Amino acid sequence: MITIVLNISLILLSFFCLTDKDDNAEKKGIIENRPKIEINKSTQIDLDFSKIVCQNLDTAVVFSDNICDSLLKHLNIIKQRGNYKGLSIAIGVPDKGFWKASIGESGTKVPLNTETKFHALSLGKIFTSALILKLAEDGYLNLNDTIIRWFPDCPRANEITIDHLLCHTSGIQTYEALYEFVLNDKNSFSEEELIDMAFKYDIPDVPDSYFSYSNTDYVMLGIIISQVTGITLNENFIGYFIKPLGLKNTVFCDGENLNMVNIRGFTGEKVTKNSRWPLTYATGPLISTPTDIIILYNYLLSGQFLTKSSMDRMFAEMNIWKYYPDTYYGKGIFVIKDLPSGNYLGHSGGYANFRTCVFYNIENSVFVSIFSNSDAFEIEPAMFSMSEKIVKLVVSEPRPVIRSIEKISY
Numbered sequence: 001m002i003t004i005v006l007n008i009s010l011i012l013l014s015f016f017c018l019t020d021k022d023d024n025a026e027k028k029g030i031i032e033n034r035p036k037i038e039i040n041k042s043t044q045i046d047l048d049f050s051k052i053v054c055q056n057l058d059t060a061v062v063f064s065d066n067i068c069d070s071l072l073k074h075l076n077i078i079k080q081r082g083n084y085k086g087l088s089i090a091i092g093v094p095d096k097g098f099w100k101a102s103i104g105e106s107g108t109k110v111p112l113n114t115e116t117k118f119h120a121l122s123l124g125k126i127f128t129s130a131l132i133l134k135l136a137e138d139g140y141l142n143l144n145d146t147i148i149r150w151f152p153d154c155p156r157a158n159e160i161t162i163d164h165l166l167c168h169t170s171g172i173q174t175y176e177a178l179y180e181f182v183l184n185d186k187n188s189f190s191e192e193e194l195i196d197m198a199f200k201y202d203i204p205d206v207p208d209s210y211f212s213y214s215n216t217d218y219v220m221l222g223i224i225i226s227q228v229t230g231i232t233l234n235e236n237f238i239g240y241f242i243k244p245l246g247l248k249n250t251v252f253c254d255g256e257n258l259n260m261v262n263i264r265g266f267t268g269e270k271v272t273k274n275s276r277w278p279l280t281y282a283t284g285p286l287i288s289t290p291t292d293i294i295i296l297y298n299y300l301l302s303g304q305f306l307t308k309s310s311m312d313r314m315f316a317e318m319n320i321w322k323y324y325p326d327t328y329y330g331k332g333i334f335v336i337k338d339l340p341s342g343n344y345l346g347h348s349g350g351y352a353n354f355r356t357c358v359f360y361n362i363e364n365s366v367f368v369s370i371f372s373n374s375d376a377f378e379i380e381p382a383m384f385s386m387s388e389k390i391v392k393l394v395v396s397e398p399r400p401v402i403r404s405i406e407k408i409s410y
Contacts, residue, residue, distance in 0.1 A: 029179050030201065036210040039169060039319055045328050047315035047335060049308055052345065054365050055094035057298040059291065063097035067393050071099055074389045079103055083376035085266040086112045090290035091386060092298065092367040096394045100291050107264030107271040107373060115249050117260050118371045119278075120286040120293060121349025121356045124253075125218055128282045129166055129332025130300055131240055132221055133310045140228040143313070150224055151195065155203045162224065164207045165217040166331040167319065171203040174214040187255070191281050194219050211319040211329065215283040218332075222282025233282060240305075245295055250288040253280060257287055265353025266374040272353055284349060290369035293358045297346070298367060301360055336380075341388045348380060355379035364391045 037043070062068070071091065079087055086104035106112035135141050141162060148157040154172065164170040175181050180197045181189070189197075198216040222233045229236055234252040242250050251257045258279070265272045278284075286293075299305055306314070318328035318335065326337045336344040336359075346359030357379050358369040368387050372379050 028200070030173065030177055031179055031182055032177050034174055034177060034212045034214065036205075036212045037320060038210055039208060043320040044317050045335075046312075046317060047330070047345075049303075049311040049315060052301065052315075052360075052362055053303050053308075053311075054298065054301050054360070056302050056304070057092045057094045057098065057294070057367065059092065059098045059295060061097050063099050063394065067097070067390075068099055068101075070393055071386070071389060072101055072103075075101060075103060075386065078382045078385055082382055083374070084372050084382070085374040085376070086263070087370060087372055087382070088112065088114060088116060088118065088290055089368070089370040089386065090114075090294045091390050092294050093390065093394055094298075094302075094365055099390075105266070105373075106262070107266060108262055110262050112263065114291065115289060116263055117249060117251075117287050117289060118263060118354065118356060118373075119253060119258070119261055119280075119284065119351070120288045120371075121280070121284045121351050121354065122215075123293065123347040123349045123356050123358050123369075124282075124284050124286040125332040126300070126347050126358070127237070127241060127296060127332075128218055128221055128225075128285055129314060130305060131225060131236060132162065132166060133306055133314060133331070134240065135225065135228060137307060137310055141224065147220065147224075150227060151199075151220060154195070154199050155201075156207060160203075160207045162221070163331075165221050167208075167211070167317070168213050168217055168329060169208045169211055169319070170214065170217055171205050171207055171210065171212065172214050172216050172220075173198045173201045174212075175216045175219070187279050189279070191219050191223055194281075195223070211321060213321070213329075215280070218283035219281045222285070225282065233285065237285060241296060241299075245299060247288070247292045247295065250286055250292040250296075253285055253287050255279060261287055263373055266376075267353055268376070278351060284351075290358070290371055293369045294367045297358050297360065297369070301345075339384070341384065341391065344384070344387070350379075357383050359383055359387070361387050361391070364395050366390055366395075 088102040090100040092098045100114045102112045102114050136143055143163040145162050146158055147160050151157050160170045175194045175198050178197055225236055226233050237252045314331045318330040321327045321329040328335050342361050342363035344359045348357035353375045355372045360367050366387050368383050370383050
């Protein structure tokens with residue numbers, strides 16, 4: 001897999017080197033189209049929130065010393081086998097206990113610890129989606145509203161709805177696949193500039209015809225949140241999440257707060273020289289730690305933030321995204337289905353040399369969030385392994401895989 005990525009990088013590098021550097025013409029175009037997956041009823045599922053809802057998690061209740069030692073030993077094995085440079089993790093099981101740890105290198109003079117803040121990246125889409133659903137509950141908007149009110153210059157603006165943005169079914173081009181983004185300073189763009197570059201490209205298909213993951217969709221959702229509430233996205237996240245939950249190690253991802261991220265990524269054994277993280281707005285809204293992310297996620301899945309009706313909408317008409325294992329994407333959240341250890345609900349994120357994720361093992365009520373600062377390996381296998389380990393240690397009778405978590409199976 002790494003060889004394939006390197007080969008693609010070399011091809012792109014060769015292309016850029018052959019391009020006339022004196023050509024001042026603005027470079028436009030799509031570097032790489034995201035996969036488009038046709039939507040139909042046979043490729044959708046609806047999850048039943050009543051089979052997912054969990055109890056409140058108390059992070060002050062710590063697992064026994066023996067369990068903590070076993071988890072740390074297993075984490076070190078994962079680090080070695082996966083060739084990760086640094087790992088920060090939190091695991092929680094309601095009514096059982098909580099554990100957090102960090103091992104490895106930070107790439108800076110400040111040692112990696114459990115309060116080291118990472119850019120949480122795309123896992124934050126879970127909470128952008130939850131905030132939109134909350135605003136729908138409170139009458140600020142309707143998921144069936146078309147976006148022409150906020151984005152009159154967007155192609156098919158009178159057809160695309162807020163729901164399409166949440167589900168990545170709008171057809172709007174994702175900005176990071178465009179030359180205009182890739183060949184420029186990635187931190188120089190405002191929200192409006194990011195969406196404007198995507199709006200230059202036609203949408204050939206009727207919205208809701210295809211699933212195609214688009215970060216532009218979630219930047220647009222952030223703009224909608226700010227406009228309907230009359231306050232900034234930062235103020236919304238503080239008011240709805242950070243302040244009520246007393247999160248001490250979580251801030252909104254903006255230019256000023258990015259300076260709080262004191263960690264660098266690794267390419268192999270080398271620390272990357274550029275420590276700048278991208279400004280991702282509502283597509284990756286949080287700077288945080290695995291512990292705070294689990295607190296946030298438990299707040300959502302325990303039914304404290306949204307009504308059951310809204311949670312069911314979050315999991316409605318989830319579209320097939322990947323096969324082997326089957327993965328379905330809903331509104332800012334996805335489920336990896338029918339693994340030997342169960343069904344996993346959550347989101348992951350990635351940028352350059354960093355990987356993040358938060359998942360909930362539905363069968364055994366296990367929360368795992370894990371962050372890494374190396375490009376050696378994907379983060380989900382580490383999450384699966386740690387989830388299986390904690391189940392063996394604290395769940396006396398692991399529950400069988402639920403084959404019918406769907407509300408409706410087409």
